[in-house]
Amino acid sequence: MTLEYWKYDAGSDSVASLVIPAALGRQRTFDLDATLRVQVPADAPESSHELAVEVDGRRLWARRIPSQNPGETDGLEYHCRLTVEADADCRVRAKASCKGSRVLSLVVEARETAY
Numbered sequence: 001m002t003l004e005y006w007k008y009d010a011g012s013d014s015v016a017s018l019v020i021p022a023a024l025g026r027q028r029t030f031d032l033d034a035t036l037r038v039q040v041p042a043d044a045p046e047s048s049h050e051l052a053v054e055v056d057g058r059r060l061w062a063r064r065i066p067s068q069n070p071g072e073t074d075g076l077e078y079h080c081r082l083t084v085e086a087d088a089d090c091r092v093r094a095k096a097s098c099k100g101s102r103v104l105s106l107v108v109e110a111r112e113t114a115y
Contacts, residue, residue: 022086037074061078
């Protein structure tokens, strides 16, 4: 059996949506990762960034932090294990918001686990 891998790279957009399609008669478990990378301006001392992750319309996690590394990059990552029931698809959405900094990349990945 080949394990599934799904990825959506939103680039510099602030929303990344991914649909894991249904599998007939088979429950699956995925490692889910959402990764946000932002550019922090050198002259924005109070900049911040936030990443929120939703599964099937329900918020799983959200975090807003002060952006560090003026003139460089900063980021946030979220990881969880996700079970997708048999015969059902799963909608994953990651949303970024920034104050002062700007989104460089936003990526959502789902890797099926063997157990």
